[in-house]
Amino acid sequence: MVESPTLGSSAKKSVVQRERATIRFAGDSGDGMQLAGNRFTDATAVFGNDFSTLPDFPAEIRAPAGSLAGVSSFQISFSARTIHTPGDAPDALVAMNPAALKVHAKELIRGGLLIVNKDAFTSANLKKAGYTSNPLDDGSLADYRLIEVPITQLASAAAAESGVSKQDAERTKNLFALGVVYWLFDRDLGPSIAWIEEKFAKLPAVVEANKAALKAGHAYGETAELADAHVSVPPASLLPGTYRTITGNEATAIGLVAAKELSGLQLFYGSYPITPASDILHSLASYRNFGVKTFQAEDEIAAVGAAIGAAFGGSIGVTGTSGPGVALKSESIGLAVMTELPLIVLNVQRGGPSTGLPTKTEQGDLLQALYGRNGESPVCVIAPRSPGDCFYMVIEAVRLAFHAMTPVIFLSDGYLANTAEPWPLPDISQLPKIDVTFHQDPQTFEPYRRNPDTLARQYAIPGTPALQHRIGGLEKADGSGNVSYDPDNHQHMIDTRADKIARIANVIPALEIEGPDTGDVLVLSWGSTYGAAITAVEQARADGAGVSLAHLRHLNPFPANLADVLSRFQTVLIPETNSGQLRLLVRAKFLVDAQGLNKVNGQPFNSSEIVDAIMALRSTQVPTHA
Amino acid sequence: MVVTDRDVSADEAPRLSKKDFASDQDTRWCPGCGDYSILSQMQRMLPNLGRKREDIVFVSGIGCSSRFPYYMNTYGFHTIHGRAPTLATGLKLARPELLIFVVTGDGDGLSIGGNHLLHALRRNLDINILLFNNRIYGLTKGQYSPTSEVGKVTKSSPMGSIENPLNPIAVALTAEATFVARTFDTDPVHLSATLEAAAHHKGASFVEIYQNCNIFNDGTFRDFTDKPVRGERLLYLEPGKPMLFGDDHQRGLALSGATPRIVQADDQDVIIHNPAEDAPTVGNMLARFQYPDMPVPMGIFRQVHKPSYGDMLGQQITDATEQRGPGDLAALIAGDNTWHVD
Numbered sequence: 001m002v003e004s005p006t007l008g009s010s011a012k013k014s015v016v017q018r019e020r021a022t023i024r025f026a027g028d029s030g031d032g033m034q035l036a037g038n039r040f041t042d043a044t045a046v047f048g049n050d051f052s053t054l055p056d057f058p059a060e061i062r063a064p065a066g067s068l069a070g071v072s073s074f075q076i077s078f079s080a081r082t083i084h085t086p087g088d089a090p091d092a093l094v095a096m097n098p099a100a101l102k103v104h105a106k107e108l109i110r111g112g113l114l115i116v117n118k119d120a121f122t123s124a125n126l127k128k129a130g131y132t133s134n135p136l137d138d139g140s141l142a143d144y145r146l147i148e149v150p151i152t153q154l155a156s157a158a159a160a161e162s163g164v165s166k167q168d169a170e171r172t173k174n175l176f177a178l179g180v181v182y183w184l185f186d187r188d189l190g191p192s193i194a195w196i197e198e199k200f201a202k203l204p205a206v207v208e209a210n211k212a213a214l215k216a217g218h219a220y221g222e223t224a225e226l227a228d229a230h231v232s233v234p235p236a237s238l239l240p241g242t243y244r245t246i247t248g249n250e251a252t253a254i255g256l257v258a259a260k261e262l263s264g265l266q267l268f269y270g271s272y273p274i275t276p277a278s279d280i281l282h283s284l285a286s287y288r289n290f291g292v293k294t295f296q297a298e299d300e301i302a303a304v305g306a307a308i309g310a311a312f313g314g315s316i317g318v319t320g321t322s323g324p325g326v327a328l329k330s331e332s333i334g335l336a337v338m339t340e341l342p343l344i345v346l347n348v349q350r351g352g353p354s355t356g357l358p359t360k361t362e363q364g365d366l367l368q369a370l371y372g373r374n375g376e377s378p379v380c381v382i383a384p385r386s387p388g389d390c391f392y393m394v395i396e397a398v399r400l401a402f403h404a405m406t407p408v409i410f411l412s413d414g415y416l417a418n419t420a421e422p423w424p425l426p427d428i429s430q431l432p433k434i435d436v437t438f439h440q441d442p443q444t445f446e447p448y449r450r451n452p453d454t455l456a457r458q459y460a461i462p463g464t465p466a467l468q469h470r471i472g473g474l475e476k477a478d479g480s481g482n483v484s485y486d487p488d489n490h491q492h493m494i495d496t497r498a499d500k501i502a503r504i505a506n507v508i509p510a511l512e513i514e515g516p517d518t519g520d521v522l523v524l525s526w527g528s529t530y531g532a533a534i535t536a537v538e539q540a541r542a543d544g545a546g547v548s549l550a551h552l553r554h555l556n557p558f559p560a561n562l563a564d565v566l567s568r569f570q571t572v573l574i575p576e577t578n579s580g581q582l583r584l585l586v587r588a589k590f591l592v593d594a595q596g597l598n599k600v601n602g603q604p605f606n607s608s609e610i611v612d613a614i615m616a617l618r619s620t621q622v623p624t625h626a
Numbered sequence: 627m628v629v630t631d632r633d634v635s636a637d638e639a640p641r642l643s644k645k646d647f648a649s650d651q652d653t654r655w656c657p658g659c660g661d662y663s664i665l666s667q668m669q670r671m672l673p674n675l676g677r678k679r680e681d682i683v684f685v686s687g688i689g690c691s692s693r694f695p696y697y698m699n700t701y702g703f704h705t706i707h708g709r710a711p712t713l714a715t716g717l718k719l720a721r722p723e724l725l726i727f728v729v730t731g732d733g734d735g736l737s738i739g740g741n742h743l744l745h746a747l748r749r750n751l752d753i754n755i756l757l758f759n760n761r762i763y764g765l766t767k768g769q770y771s772p773t774s775e776v777g778k779v780t781k782s783s784p785m786g787s788i789e790n791p792l793n794p795i796a797v798a799l800t801a802e803a804t805f806v807a808r809t810f811d812t813d814p815v816h817l818s819a820t821l822e823a824a825a826h827h828k829g830a831s832f833v834e835i836y837q838n839c840n841i842f843n844d845g846t847f848r849d850f851t852d853k854p855v856r857g858e859r860l861l862y863l864e865p866g867k868p869m870l871f872g873d874d875h876q877r878g879l880a881l882s883g884a885t886p887r888i889v890q891a892d893d894q895d896v897i898i899h900n901p902a903e904d905a906p907t908v909g910n911m912l913a914r915f916q917y918p919d920m921p922v923p924m925g926i927f928r929q930v931h932k933p934s935y936g937d938m939l940g941q942q943i944t945d946a947t948e949q950r951g952p953g954d955l956a957a958l959i960a961g962d963n964t965w966h967v968d
Contacts, residue, residue, distance in 0.1 A: 306719070471704070
């Protein structure tokens, strides 16, 4: 970050240019923090910064008001150059109540801007947040540039003129706060005003109240002695193109529709509501005019069963869930392994085990994806690396499922699901078609006769004349598909199913090394840690470390050149938001003494944590390859 | 599973016969099992429907009854325990033109798969669920099932079962199934006719089939299904006709308030069977009839017509396409807000 004079410097009401800023909005879960954050994101997109967001909210829809458990936050980092993470510590924090201050103030950088809603610092709220004295008065916030604003009072007064109820007027406090932040960070009110007008079109008084509060907040920033300067982060020099804002779940849903068009097949999505995957179901359910068939099942098992039934019928059969749902689906996934049907299982991972942390992110389900079934049950496993990458990787999931006639597990997570970034729109005409052929010829048909290259079995769907056949979960004789208890056949089929998955390595891209292709440290990441990992590797290299990044999007099979990549570095560091699952696989498969950086607290990595680990490894490095 | 006769072109559509529906697989039920009769009547009945073999799919779960698809020369899917309705659901929604039968048993359909059975029925999915009820777990060699009687002595209940059994017909009626019937393995004419009526029904059909397990629960239905006693102990339900039973149809059913009573056949209060009745009262009453207190009803308890889930889903797709136009992928990808970087 190119640091300019801090906000506390002497320049009155001047503009301070900065390369990057990170803001966090925090309040009660009923305070509208996600809304404020999303509006700021849109305004930032229109302004032309690169950005990344991190929404963080409690599992309870309405936790007790004012409680620590009920705090909801939204962080956005925006920059004049390309960024990959929502930032580590925020430069500015908006705290709408004492609980929000308590939870988030400790992460604000020293000297950071702290805007609090003074009206919410009542003795009752202070008590709920566990404060014994008022932090606004006791000097405990001296490290920050504290700005106390009577937000509730000012917002209510501004909104009251539109004639809304007292309660509705108070509710505009998030927009007042947003207006203040818009002034502080030099954003245009236009996109938010347009959004308010469209969103509340049927309620003119509400439109007026919200607009009044937003404008009042902005005006307050301008006229009150709020800060000595406002901060400007110039637009980023993104690659030319047309962009939109996208979250991982949005990209996943749209990607499935794209796969439908690229394959010419029907799309069937069976799902049972579960955080943080439900938004994929919501999106797809609204695409009826694309012919998308969604089915809200009675449970997770029914959701996957229906997807397998649809796949048997020749549709793209997809089920989406989170880890607890995958646990319930595991027997059915085994059925799809045995019947060798294309099935796509989306796992938007969350904190586990059991119900765990429904709204928090984790990469805890990698081994579940690979091994969480009875018997030798190999499946293909892939993982997107960014919100926009969910679009491409879910298309990849469909492609591989039909290519090898296999279940494919797609490992997204709560962070990718909800984080937003600017996304250059893909050119659909450049996306490769997904080639699916249904077997038609009775002379050459056997249900388990295989393509000699891919080992995929022949795919004949009901309705095809003269190809009537039966499949099922009992072991099958290769070729005929008849039920077989023959010992040699079972060994052969176990080997064949494994070989079939292994051969997928022939049709996936080689692993790329970002940075020099040999060196001291290789950071090997997968899934959503990409943003923090690439940021950290670039930072560490700028600081003189001999470090490169290799990022895995294919977890089973691994890219064919992974062994070679690992052998080019003295040390391998694997950062994961689990206790070392990829590391276990890499050690077992390649006999490499990979080091882990593991964090399982429901939060994504800060890039600084990975930088620190790289630097520590450098200083204590022991060669792992003779 | 190799197709038996490959040279029959579907376009010629000759009248198929029973043997056209037999696969090349050897049946492996125990000799004397009631399942043979059901298989035979299914193969005999299907040609009556005039459907092509390739358009028919049998989906099953786990258990003796669930081996059924292997013996049918149609498409088939032998799935996992209790889940057959879920696969049938996805298949039917993906391929509405297919004729789908789900074959399940009392353990598969009412114990491990009870949830799916309820939901497939209440959604009125256009599939046919055949529940072979033998009141025992056969494939696992003789444990009590969710339809076993209280006191039933089995390997897992040596002192007698202490569980109240489920009543499959009552379950189906409660789930608002639009076609609910009962038949049994040793009356091939009634069995075949009931299967055919179920296949013709548009919407979810549920057929409970009393099926004898001659190894682990032999004779469980014998007291009222054996030929010599049937006339007196079964009540054959016939739509539009008075509910009469007895060897000479000499007795009938009437209601005193909400209580059923047995009367002489010529009593003017004898109820006329009306399965199209939407109100559940009579159907639920009949479902509770048990030997020896009352004659055991056979036939169609309920048949009403309501839109099927698949038809309604198809209608939503049609409506959405008419209102919004066919989906435009480029527009979907772009979303509502885009900006340009030059």
